[in-house]
Amino acid sequence: MLWLVNRLVTGALTRGAKRAGVSQGDLRLLKEVVWAIFIVLAVIEIVNVSGLTSEFTVLTISGIIAIALTLALQTTLTNVISGVLVILEGSVRTKDMIQFSGITGEVVKLGLRNVWVQTNDGNLVIISNSQVATGPLINYTAKERLQAKL
Numbered sequence: 001m002l003w004l005v006n007r008l009v010t011g012a013l014t015r016g017a018k019r020a021g022v023s024q025g026d027l028r029l030l031k032e033v034v035w036a037i038f039i040v041l042a043v044i045e046i047v048n049v050s051g052l053t054s055e056f057t058v059l060t061i062s063g064i065i066a067i068a069l070t071l072a073l074q075t076t077l078t079n080v081i082s083g084v085l086v087i088l089e090g091s092v093r094t095k096d097m098i099q100f101s102g103i104t105g106e107v108v109k110l111g112l113r114n115v116w117v118q119t120n121d122g123n124l125v126i127i128s129n130s131q132v133a134t135g136p137l138i139n140y141t142a143k144e145r146l147q148a149k150l
Helices: 002-022 024-050 055-072 074-091 129-134 143-147
Strands: 097-100 102-110 116-121 122-129 137-140
Touching: 002 024, 002 074, 055 074, 074 102, 074 116, 074 129, 102 122, 116 129, 122 129
Parallel strands: none
Antiparallel strands: 097 102, 097 137, 102 116, 116 122
């Protein structure tokens, strides 16, 4: 059952990421993260089914691991989750002309953690996905695409 869920989630995220123009390296990272989550869930399920330890012990250990990882990777996880949401929404894609916090330019790279924007004067601005997801963003070139989703 977990394998099927993993395949469905990985497939949906891969299709959305490819549509958004995510680089191959970030796409590979996304697949690895989904597989790591799958493996952790599979190990916990195997331990629960085999009866090697009590449910309380498994929950305690997994809770401690989850808290430690969440605290250690809080900023990165926020940006990755925001990146997945931005990709799935399709609000920003490569070659879109955007304005964000006074910065105007073309999206040249859309990654899991950052959006890379090349300004009109040739500078490269890197904006974290958590800011893109929460901040006011103007997308000049995606009007028809975005209105079709409304």
